Amino acid sequence: MRSSISLGRVGGVPVGLNISVVVIVVILVVGLAFGRFPIAFPGLSTAAYVLAAVVSALLFLASLLAHEVAHAIVAKRHGLGVNGITLWLLGGVAELRGEPRSPGADLKIAGVGPLTSVVLGGLFALVAWGVSAIAAPPLISGMFAYLAVVNVLLAVFNLVPAAPLDGGRVLRAFLWARWHDRMRAAVAAARAGRVFGYVLIALGFLNLVSGLGLQGFWLALIGLFLVNAATAEEQQTQIDAALHGITVGEVMSRDPVVAHPDETVAGLIDRLVLRRHLSTYPLLGDDGRFAGLVTLGRVRRVPPDDRAITRLRDIACPPSDVPTAHPGDQLTELLQRMSGDADGRAVVLDDAGRLIGLVTPTDISRIIQTVDLRAREPYRTPRGADLAPPPPAGRTPGGPDSGGPASGGPAPGGTVPPSGRRDAA
Structure with a gap:
């Protein structure tokens, strides 16, 4: 996933946005400004809802960026290169050069992303509580509470033991340490990712036929992405093993x-x-x-x-x-x-x-x-x-x-x- 808009560098790592980010920003702003916020905090002007929605969307993107930057920082500390970080339609991508050299390094690189999201969720929850304590408008505290929940959900989703999610990397590290065979562990994690992707696709179609169109569409889209990425990862693991030692x-x-x-x-x-x-x-x-x-x-x-x-x-x-x-x-x-x-x-x-x-x-x-x-x-x-x-x-x-x-x-x-x-x- 290539960047279309450069945001500069963070810690020496190029950071950019793919143009598909516009889609998720529009969806978030419209959903929050004309759905969630007016229902939860009625009686305010449309401009207030739109402003809160835009700020929420930008802070959400910043949360995704922090998640990926955490991966990149820990990866660099363990000797891996980082080509760049890109935010796109379905989240973020930290493109790492190479793979961890030990199960422990693999676990640290994978786990720091969800950990960062949990910490951000806690910080947003703390801000929401603080804003509420000083009797600020409820919309402001509600905005930060929403970001707290979203970051925790992001961490939970990424901990599903299915590659290429972070939980799949954690599973790979565990199996690598147990089997002493990284290729076998990577293949197992990739196949778990493919199964999870098919489950999401099936749930998406069930939601579509049940009348939950948008929710079903997103589940199916994420499932399709996971199936393709997991299949590609398994192929890469096998190719890498085959090319090992060739000059x-x-x-x-x-x-x-x-x-x-x-x-x-x-x-x-x-x-x-x-x-x-x-x-x-x-x-x-x-x-x-x-x-x-x-x-x-x-x-x-x-x-x-x-x-x-x-x-x-x-x-x-x-x-x-x-x-x-x-x-x-x-x-x-x-x-x-x-x-x-x-x-x-x-x-x-x-x-x-x-x-x-x-x-x-x-x-x-x-x-x-x-x-x-x-x-x-x-x-x-x-x-x-x-x-x-x-x-x-x-x-x-x-x-x-x-x-x-x-x-x-x-x-x-x-x-x-x-x-x-x-x-x-």
């Missing part, structure tokens, strides 16, 4: 075809694009250093009339934005760094910083398709803290091979499941 050098396309930054788009099309089945073109400057990455998608976005005057450097992904690796790096670790890259490619450098290969969508797809054909030794099935971090979020890479003739296709299942923590509220 970048085993996967990369060697000796990529390169271009010069000052070459025009039209020149590249005539020289390579129409003659070679390639989709990625690294740029090398006069000093032989990597100077950017041009993909077929970037070439196609240049208007035909501008191709003769547009330089490749003008459309390239800059070097600082392209993930890099060395041949001996673990593939799973590189995939994490590629998760936030819109072009979905990485370059491989030698110890002197010279370009020696690419990791492309087709390279990743091919290794996933053929990993079960490899001998299991010397790669052992990961257990416990030996498990390497999982692949990144996003779809399974596919498409033309950037380092050679087109080949391969989508990986089994069609997606590489998301690695970030996703909490539905």
